[in-house]
Amino acid sequence: MSVPDFAYRRPATLAEALDLLRSDPEARALAGGQTLIPALKQRMTRPSILVDLQSIPEMRGIEVDADRVSIGAMTPHAVTATDPRIRAAIPALAAMAARVSHPQVRNLGTMGGSIANNDPAADYPAAVLGLGAEIETTRRRIAADDFFLGLFTTALEPGELVLRIHFPRPDNCGYVKFANPASGYVTTGAFVARGPAGVRVAINGAGPVVFRFTDAEARLAGDFTPAALDGLSLPAAGLNSDIHASAAYRARLAAVGTRRALAIALAQPPEQIKESA
Amino acid sequence: MIEVTIAVNGIEQRHQVEDRTLLVEFLRDQCGLTGTNIGCDTTQCGCCTVHVDGRAIKSCTLFAAQVDGAEVVTIEGLGQPENLHPMQAAFRRHHALQCGYCTSGMIMQGVDIVRRGRAVDEATIRHELEGNFCRCTGYQGIVEAIAEVARTAPESCKASGDAA
């Protein structure tokens, strides 16, 4: 057996899940397991109880209306990638999901698990921050700007669970990921969106946590065209440097990625809901 | 310990296992179905690919308890030596295996690719095989076998819950 032992529970209700998490400080939530199970195998974490969230109704399903797309925390990447309503309303989010890892991981891994984990090399944090989404938890609603705090750190408190992610529908959106060719994870990525909250640009993979590229946002606010980005650069200070890419290279990828994501945003506008006659 | 009941290849398997038992361990140790292999045990290689409720997953990265009540199909449930599934027959015809270690996972993933209508061209098939490693064949025969089944027998890859 490669994994340290724990007690497995599959509560049918949210109340039961929260009770289990409260019952023991070492209890942990289990979503798709595609990050947690590899971490258990490496003995990076030793939970006493794993609380499987798969049966909790509040965390399931996708709702789309004229203004918003609401995605349950337990929605697997494969569903986000292929759901026709998400593809129509936020094509860059569906395209992003289609390139998270490989098919078998996409069938199990979930959006809630990914953002709760907040790996700097994960994809979804860029979409959540870039679109200015709101994270609905078991206690409150958290704006994306206040959610991703640092390396593998979020605003979630112990025992607090992500229920749904609410995305405002954008007028334009695009995402570009420079993936590590071996792992598929993000070396640097850029998400560009224009919508009700103005122009937002989020950069993932480059720093310890996803962040907004405010210089790019300011330029695009008045002129949402590639020309507005001429000469754009990102300071390399504080960015990640490792065997895969130096901080200076990541800074360069962020600027190039922003330009390419803008091109996608301009070329592939989302479908807008037409006013009914 | 926990009691887990899984319909494996249409046969109900009920076993008392440790909570931490991975699905691949349940299949190999409890059910005696050793066609599903463990290669990397780190979610990379795809040797352990099986279908849970019609979807391909890596059984080294899923606890048996998580699929309590589900339906699982392994390589043993796909076809028999005297009655090969079209994907198994195509792998044989196209020399899509050498040592065979990756093969059960490749075939399960191949069926999943055809089922989802993703065997549209060689580049797409290769992209869909990103989670399955073969150290022997160079992939050419594998890609050809999957493409052939998509052309000649796509209905053989439908899962039990799929619309006709």
Ligand SMILES: Cc1cc2nc3c(=O)[nH]c(=O)nc-3n(C[C@H](O)[C@H](O)[C@H](O)COP(=O)(O)OP(=O)(O)OC[C@H]3O[C@@H](n4cnc5c(N)ncnc54)[C@H](O)[C@@H]3O)c2cc1C
């Ligand atoms: C080989 C491989 C390649 C990968 N490549 C990529 C990639 O390219 N890009 C990428 O973004 N990701 C990648 N991933 C990660 C994958 O997307 C995971 O599925 C995801 O990061 C975690 O989601 P999960 O549902 O599997 O969560 P789990 O592994 O079940 O949980 C992860 C953490 O989140 C907590 N958690 C889960 N759900 C909730 C919730 N609703 N509320 C609060 N806390 C919760 C858990 O307690 C745990 O701490 C890869 C994974 C693998 C194995």
Ligand code: FES
């Ligand atoms: S053994 Fe499961 S992916 Fe390698």
Ligand code: FES
């Ligand atoms: S046939 Fe040997 S690893 Fe694929």
